[in-house]
Amino acid sequence: MSTITKVTKAVMDQVDERFDLTPVIEKNLTRKRVPRTLSWAGCFGGLAFLIFCIQIFTGILLLMYYKSDSERAWDSVTFIKSNVPMGWLIQRIHSVGANFMIALVFLHMARVAYLRIFRKPRELHWISGSVLLITTTMLAFTGYLLPWTQLSYWGAKVGTEIPSAVPLLGEYIVLLIRRGPSISGETLGFFFAMHIWVLPAISVLVMVMHFLMIRRTGISRPL
Amino acid sequence: MTSCPCNHGAGPLGEAGENLRASDSLQSSRRGFFHACIAMMTAIAGFIVAFPVFSFMRLPKRINTAKSIELPLADLKEDQALFFEREGIQVVLIYTNRQPKAFDAACTHLGCLVSWDQNEHVFRCPCHGAVFDDQGAVVKGPVNVPLKKVKFEISKSVLVIA
Numbered sequence: 001m002s003t004i005t006k007v008t009k010a011v012m013d014q015v016d017e018r019f020d021l022t023p024v025i026e027k028n029l030t031r032k033r034v035p036r037t038l039s040w041a042g043c044f045g046g047l048a049f050l051i052f053c054i055q056i057f058t059g060i061l062l063l064m065y066y067k068s069d070s071e072r073a074w075d076s077v078t079f080i081k082s083n084v085p086m087g088w089l090i091q092r093i094h095s096v097g098a099n100f101m102i103a104l105v106f107l108h109m110a111r112v113a114y115l116r117i118f119r120k121p122r123e124l125h126w127i128s129g130s131v132l133l134i135t136t137t138m139l140a141f142t143g144y145l146l147p148w149t150q151l152s153y154w155g156a157k158v159g160t161e162i163p164s165a166v167p168l169l170g171e172y173i174v175l176l177i178r179r180g181p182s183i184s185g186e187t188l189g190f191f192f193a194m195h196i197w198v199l200p201a202i203s204v205l206v207m208v209m210h211f212l213m214i215r216r217t218g219i220s221r222p223l
Numbered sequence: 224m225t226s227c228p229c230n231h232g233a234g235p236l237g238e239a240g241e242n243l244r245a246s247d248s249l250q251s252s253r254r255g256f257f258h259a260c261i262a263m264m265t266a267i268a269g270f271i272v273a274f275p276v277f278s279f280m281r282l283p284k285r286i287n288t289a290k291s292i293e294l295p296l297a298d299l300k301e302d303q304a305l306f307f308e309r310e311g312i313q314v315v316l317i318y319t320n321r322q323p324k325a326f327d328a329a330c331t332h333l334g335c336l337v338s339w340d341q342n343e344h345v346f347r348c349p350c351h352g353a354v355f356d357d358q359g360a361v362v363k364g365p366v367n368v369p370l371k372k373v374k375f376e377i378s379k380s381v382l383v384i385a
Contacts, residue, residue: 061279079283086278 035221042219044108048136049207051101055139056200058094066146068192070185073148098140105136117220125217128210135203142195145188156183156191292384296377299323304339307384314373314384319344319357323382325373326359332366346370 016022034042065084067076080087109129112118118126145156160183163173179186292307292314299305299318306328307314313336315328326346328336335350345362346355353364360369375384 061276065283083285084279084283085281086275087283089275090279 035219037221038219041107041111044104044111048101048104048108051097051104052203052207055094055097055101058090058097059196061090062094063196068146068189070148070188073146073188077147095143098143102136102140105133109133115220121217122213122220125210125213128206128213131206132203132210135199135206139195139199139203142191142199145183145191146195148188153183156187160187294382296323296380296382299382302341302344304341309384315339315346316382317357323375323377324357324359325375325384327371327373329371330366331368331370332364337370 012022062080065076065080065087067073077091080091082088084090112126112129141156141159145152160174160178163177164170166173175181177187177190178184179190292309294305294316299316301318301321303318305316307316313328314325315337316323316325317339318324330337330348330350330353332348332351332353335348337346337348337353337355340347344357346357346359348354348364351365353366354362355370356362358369359372361367373384375382377383
């Protein structure tokens, strides 16, 4: 234990001599000051972010075996669940984690709305947070189709029906997001690309802005 | 007026100084205890995360791994080649002069898979141009080791590679 401490200290001393990193870490992480009135409910956003990180991590693991092909998608998920060591656990964490993430995002929003934290100067926090709510929901929706089960197929069918309510363009939007008149292998490929690259990339970008804004304005404290 | 029981090396201390030292050492042992607790909990949490992840990286169970290849002789056609995978090895089966022959299809040079040229009755390697005849012997190329033969049996007009 003490050798680990010594080695860490020796390395950090060398790093500090060059980058003066320790004060930065202390100011932003280990000795970061938060308002005394901040309750545990202030953790909801951070917990949602933690689950997002878990989703990224388990998602990368699942990606090693998942095949985004309508012929093989179900088989590959079954293979992960029954043949890959601990695959059942990783797959379950990824699917249940999505529910937890949405629940936490809603709790976070409910607190911000109830305490009226969204008021000036934090309007853009709320707007960027709304974008994150949309990307989170879209991530969950696109991920739901990927196992290619009856549930996911009909879920996607019903979900992609929603934009048809848009006046004039509705039917065309439905065609665009289904990549054709019905849910097919093309839909699966489109949802897969959205799920693993487009939506996570947008989410990460908006999250970075969301967090930087909070750092700039500071955590809200009640009057 | 006694010296500190922990023997810090300081001389006789006053009442206040002694108390300070005693509470200091209590504080630091408490701190050490909590450090140990935190380290242990971190180690347990790390194990709980690391175990499934490292397990996931292990080789998965494969189902339907063919133990042996069985092929009725009636399915074989003169001058034709058939490729099978058996336990990670590509096996090529040819039928020339009414004789079946089986080889490991990996070229003995650098392991590329040979293809069967049915017009000239030779195996050709796509990588460096090695050529083998229908007995697996080297005709030409950068290698002088013949193709590896694969053993098979024929029972009741069914060819079996065990």
